[in-house]
Amino acid sequence: MYYSCDFCSYFADYQYELEEHEEEEHPSCNACQRMFRDHHSRRQHFLASSNHNYCGACDRHFSSPAALRGHEETHRPRDIRCPRCDRGFPSVSAMAKHAELGKCFGLTQQQWVKKVRDWELQSGNPNLLTVPRLGYSDDNASAGRIEATARSYNGRAFECYLCSREFGSLVSLNQHLNSGAHSTKDFRCKKCGFTATWLSGLIGHVETEKCGFMSRSQVRTLATPIAQLRLRN
Numbered sequence: 001m002y003y004s005c006d007f008c009s010y011f012a013d014y015q016y017e018l019e020e021h022e023e024e025e026h027p028s029c030n031a032c033q034r035m036f037r038d039h040h041s042r043r044q045h046f047l048a049s050s051n052h053n054y055c056g057a058c059d060r061h062f063s064s065p066a067a068l069r070g071h072e073e074t075h076r077p078r079d080i081r082c083p084r085c086d087r088g089f090p091s092v093s094a095m096a097k098h099a100e101l102g103k104c105f106g107l108t109q110q111q112w113v114k115k116v117r118d119w120e121l122q123s124g125n126p127n128l129l130t131v132p133r134l135g136y137s138d139d140n141a142s143a144g145r146i147e148a149t150a151r152s153y154n155g156r157a158f159e160c161y162l163c164s165r166e167f168g169s170l171v172s173l174n175q176h177l178n179s180g181a182h183s184t185k186d187f188r189c190k191k192c193g194f195t196a197t198w199l200s201g202l203i204g205h206v207e208t209e210k211c212g213f214m215s216r217s218q219v220r221t222l223a224t225p226i227a228q229l230r231l232r233n
Contacts, residue, residue, distance in 0.1 A: 007037040043154050069208060080220070083227045092203035092223045098199055099226065107229075108146075108178050113186045113200055115229040123225070129202060131188045131195065146177040199226070 002011045003018040007026050012018040013114045022028075027042045028035045030052055036042040046054035046061075053068040054061050057075050058113065061083050062068040078088030080095045085105035089095040090213040100112060107115070113130065120126050148170060154159045157166035162182045167173040185195035187202040191213035196202040 043121055080223045091207055091208055092219050092226065093200045095223060096200035096203050096226055100200055109183045109198065111129060119225055119229065128190070129199065131186050148173050148177060
């Protein structure tokens with residue numbers, strides 16, 4: 001009696017010899033309890049199986065789909081550029097986050113909402129990216145930065161009057177007040193209803209293509225109008 005390998009022409013006189021051969025010559029996937037003819041076949045399995053969060057470019061596994069998507073951004077060309085500092089980014093959401101939080105644009109969260117709503121109306125796509133508001137007005141959205149004063153000091157720290165969170169400096173408190181922490185979620189996915197406080201959050205959701213609102217190539221067309229928002233009056 002002999003034992004034959006299912007993946008090559010190897011024959012063994014004993015079961016343990018076959019098992020040793022398969023372990024040494026044919027890679028396996030422990031998670032799926034499968035064995036493969038060669039490493040290329042196993043790699044194709046990792047790429048195709050929903051059980052694996054696998055990056056084929058660098059042969060790495062990740063703990064979740066979100067972690068894999070975040071990693072995959074490192075392999076994308078940084079060809080989406082900030083019009084102010086010319087820094088390159090791998091995605092529209094990354095460029096938008098830079099614009100929102102960096103010094104290049106200098107807009108508060110409310111000012112971002114106003115400029116996006118204005119762009120939607122001018123381009124003939126009302127509420128493409130924003131939550132519909134009855135009687136929308138620029139009055140509140142046009143407000144500048146919120147500035148706390150020394151009066152917010154409570155004897156031991158500077159306190160946020162909205163959430164009572166304490167900060168070690170007035171600068172930190174003002175950064176908190178203008179961060180969008182207390183803002184409404186004005187950005188919305190028209191397909192699935194996902195909402196976000198910042199534009200970058202919505203674009204990051206759309207870039208995953210989970211709900212099919214836009215493809216990544218369609219999202220890239222938003223890079224130019226987003227970059228121009230700061231340049232509009």
